[in-house]
Amino acid sequence: MKINKSFLVLFSVLLLSNSLGAQEGYKPTQENLENRQWFQDAKFGMFVHWGVYSVLGGGGDPGIAEWIMQNKKIPIKQYEKLPSFFNPVDFDAAEWVRMVKDAGMKYITITTKHHDGFAMYDSKISDYNIVDKTPYGKDIIRMLAEECRKQDIKLFFYYSQLDWHHPDYYPRGRTGQGFTGRDESGDWDAYLDYMNGQLTELLTDYGPIGGIWFDGMWDKKDADWKLGTTYQLIHKLQPGALIGSNHHVKPYPGEDFQMFEQDLPGENTTGWQGSHISQLPLEMCLTINGSWGFNLMDQNHKSPKELVHMLVKSAGRNANLLLNVGPMPNGQIQPEHKASLKAMGDWIAENGETIYGTRRGIVAAEDWGVSTQKGKKLYLHILDWDKDVLLVQPFKEKVQSVVFFKDKSKVSHRLDKYGLLLEIPKNKKDGVDTIIEITLK
Structure with missing residues (x-):
């Protein structure tokens, strides 16, 4: 792990907060409130789950993708070989963003670090990242951020609070136990400093962003995550950025939108969500097939009609649809998914007036x-x-x-x-x- 001056920025901001819980008393800025309204008006975004796990393509199992390290019990020393095979030479940020616009989408949310701990950007705090560990050696998050600004698409950063790789993610949660090869010891506060340090990088080195999309807190739901510190850090560095967390419970103070995974608000078919629907802006995230990350054997592609119905049903429940694609390891989007996105764009071109800017x-x-x-x-x-x-x-x-x-x-x-x-x-x-x-x- 590399530690450098970026932590100085972090600690100067952390001193502003001594909250151990959520960001109690949080009052959103006017910019934040305006961005919430923009978010509710936008209605449609693209989720991108992409990382070195795409190289394995699900390992031949149609039910596995970005969770392959956990599900196949791959030790860290073996998993760390994957980055040397990750070389997405066909990644074209301009093409991705054009595809998003043609689909009628208004924003992108992309994984900057998933549960495997690998950073898809040029992190200076850890060399376990796409620039230092892959033959590709380029910062795809930077390229995507620059292209989004050019084409007027907002960019959100997914960040996993759960980490199967970092030695200080301890005590272990419900996952990542018994196979990684990590010592059964660690410094939880040091891990939170590491997490906040990476968030500081993302919030200071890539221009204005739409917000942070957290995932993984459910792994240790009773841990002291010191959300007040993290949330205040984000709101101080980018007051307009929106914070959401896929923790499947009632939103905590400091959060700006509420998301529902593979479920329409209030339905809870997965059993994860609970029944609470807040007054915050809402979002439903949905896979375009059956997997979040790239899975070579997953042919469970949803039809354009099914996808349009989910967009309409989301809007009718006051929620956005965040539709996920899992790019292939070469950087391309699967042809089937590109075709479905194009079909959705054709429908929205004719009917967008009944979706954009509406409420339930x-x-x-x-x-x-x-x-x-x-x-x-x-x-x-x-x-x-x-x-x-x-x-x-x-x-x-x-x-x-x-x-x-x-x-x-x-x-x-x-x-x-x-x-x-x-x-x-x-x-x-x-x-x-x-x-x-x-x-x-």
């Missing part, structure tokens, strides 16, 4: 679909309904007009004490999303 509509999510709303414009997204009439209830608002969004033709309707009855002829139904635009009085 006054009509609650139902089995047939959801609603989104922008001022007096209410959009009903009918995703799964095979009958010729739909009764929306309750519906007590007065309406000025009801039209099909696609061609602005009138929708035959009746509004009474039972609700809003809509006639939807077969020739007006869309195979993906039949959108009805209601202008409220």
Whole structure:
């Protein structure tokens, strides 16, 4: 491990906080509040899980990708050989960002360090990074940050609080035990200093960023993570940056948005999320197939229709969709995923008005679909309904007009004490999303 002057910046900021818990009394800056609104308006982003684990392609197991070190019990000395095989010569930051824009996405969240402890940027604190340990020898995070600024895409940094590699991540959590070869000793405070030092690098060396996307705290949920110190560090270095944590519990003071993993807010099909939905901006993260990182054997690709439905359902629940791709070890995105993103972009080009800048509509999510709303414009997204009439209830608002969004033709309707009855002829139904635009009085 290399320790250098970057820690001086860290400690000067850490002295500003002596909180051992969350950032109690946190008051977001005006810039932060504006960025929260931007985030809610953006609605759609790309998640990128990429690291040296991609070289193994899941090891032939369709259920394994970025967790291969843990799931295959690979000791550190063996895993440390992987960086010498990681040479993504086909990585093209400009092409990635163009792909994101063409898909209708507004931001990127990328793994700067995953649970394996390997940094995908030029860390000066640790030489276990892409510049010092791979034949590629380039800082892909820097290239991506520069390209995002050129093309007006915001960049968020995923950072794993969990670390299977660092010797001071001790006591061990639920994972990373019994196979890594680490000594059963360590200095927890030294690890937190290391983590905050890397965060300082990311927040001072790569320009303004959208925020920090934390993961892994669930590994040691009862540990003293000293969140107040870490969160104040981030908010001091970049007051506008948003903080979110994938800890699967009610947000802590100091966090600026809440995320849900592989689940729509409130559904909790995974059993991880709990039932609490905060008043913070919301985000759902979803795999485009069945894996977060690159998996050679994972052919469980979601169709463009399924992906559009998840985007619409997220928006109808006041949440963004953060759609994940796992790049191949050569730096390219799988062709199947590029095609799906292009199809989503084509749909958004026609229907984005009903998604961007909207909030959850006054009509609650139902089995047939959801609603989104922008001022007096209410959009009903009918995703799964095979009958010729739909009764929306309750519906007590007065309406000025009801039209099909696609061609602005009138929708035959009746509004009474039972609700809003809509006639939807077969020739007006869309195979993906039949959108009805209601202008409220």
